[in-house]
Amino acid sequence: MHQLDGSCHCGNIRVLYRTAVAPEEARPRACQCTFCRKHNTRAISDPGGTLAITVDDQGALNRYRFGLGAAEFLICRTCGVYVAAFMADPHDDQGYATLMANVLEAQGRYPEAAPTVYDNEDEAGRRARRRQRWTPATLRKH
Numbered sequence: 504m505h506q507l508d509g510s511c512h513c514g515n516i517r518v519l520y521r522t523a524v525a526p527e528e529a530r531p532r533a534c535q536c537t538f539c540r541k542h543n544t545r546a547i548s549d550p551g552g553t554l555a556i557t558v559d560d561q562g563a564l565n566r567y568r569f570g571l572g573a574a575e576f577l578i579c580r581t582c583g584v585y586v587a588a589f590m591a592d593p594h595d596d597q598g599y600a601t602l603m604a605n606v607l608e609a610q611g612r613y614p615e616a617a618p619t620v621y622d623n624e625d626e627a628g629r630r631a632r633r634r635q636r637w638t639p640a641t642l643r644k645h
């Protein structure tokens with residue numbers, strides 16, 4: 504297992520990503536939705552891994568939603584970094600996430616992202632895909 508540390512720029516949101524997939528072997532995705540295009544994302548996930556997201560100051564965590572509202576885009580209000588998309592399931596602090604490779608200390612080891620379009624999904628299809636492909640994740644206060 505690879506244990507990869509990362510955080511937003513100011514350190515308020517920290518992540519620990521455990522995955523069997525070496526950064527060099529990962530296939531980051533550049534989601535082509537209007538939000539992700541503005542952030543130029545490289546999203547990574549591993550259904551066999553785990554992602555622990557820890558927040559120091561909850562007030563500085565923006566859980567932004569748009570579109571179908573089925574996922575929250577976790578953004579630090581202090582430094583502006585987009586850290587991960589999180590789908591709470593079944594609890595508010597537990598679910599599935601896709602992580603932005605750029606927040607990891609090992610981000611330089613990840614390949615360029617392949618553009619990926621998810622336009623033709625309804626909410627149920629989208630939730631089902633995320634359960635299958637995203638990383639089991641927790642979102643907790645430090």
Ligand SMILES: [Zn+2]
Pocket residue numbers: 511512513514515516579580581582583584
């Ligand atoms: Zn921050």
